[in-house]
Amino acid sequence: MEIxxxxxxxxxxxxxxxxxxxxxxxxxxxxxxxxxxCIGSGPIPFEDxxxxxxxxKYHFGSEERIANELGxxxxxxxxxxxxxxxxxxxxxxxxxxxxxxxxSFLRYAEYWFERHIADxxxxxxxxxxxxxATSGSASSVTAL
Numbered sequence: 001m002e003i004x005x006x007x008x009x010x011x012x013x014x015x016x017x018x019x020x021x022x023x024x025x026x027x028x029x030x031x032x033x034x035x036x037x038c039i040g041s042g043p044i045p046f047e048d049x050x051x052x053x054x055x056x057k058y059h060f061g062s063e064e065r066i067a068n069e070l071g072x073x074x075x076x077x078x079x080x081x082x083x084x085x086x087x088x089x090x091x092x093x094x095x096x097x098x099x100x101x102x103x104s105f106l107r108y109a110e111y112w113f114e115r116h117i118a119d120x121x122x123x124x125x126x127x128x129x130x131x132x133a134t135s136g137s138a139s140s141v142t143a144l
Contacts, residue, residue, distance in 0.1 A: 008032055013117045015125035017066070023059045024117060030055060031110050038102050049092050052109075056085060063124065070131045072124075080120055084112060 008028040014021050030052045037045045060081040067074035091108060094100035 010114070013114060015117065015121050017125050017128060019062060020059075020066075020121065020125070023055075023062060024113075024121075027052070027055060027059060027113060028110075031106060031113070035103075035106050038106065044095070044102050046096060049095070053085070053089060053092065056088070060085065063121070066128060067124070070128060070135075072127050072131055074124075077120055077124055080116070084116065088112070 009021065009025040013024065015024075030048070034045070034048055034052065037048065060078075063081070064074055064078055066072075067077070088109060091100060091105050095102050095105045
């Protein structure tokens, strides 16, 4: 599978699972798009923020599916996903309510996501590759 990344995902954050790397790139693309849309005095595109949060939920589901298909324990990682999505939703609701600056939310989201990839997703990807190497199975995630 060929990966066509636009360069928004820093090379240091590639985890060598193409499906997930592509989704990470898309999340960074959406954050960057929101930054550009929020420059100036125009209205905040709240629907695009909602779309980002929905895509994060989809992305987290993809990781969980991969773990389930391979029989990898994902309980702790899934809890991190739930907690982080809840924190991002809370922060976004503060933006929507005027209690938080939109730019601080975007900086927070980008920093959180970079840290999440480095601290959670890279070890997860290592488990996936290790499991695939030791099982030798040709599961549906081999296309990853």
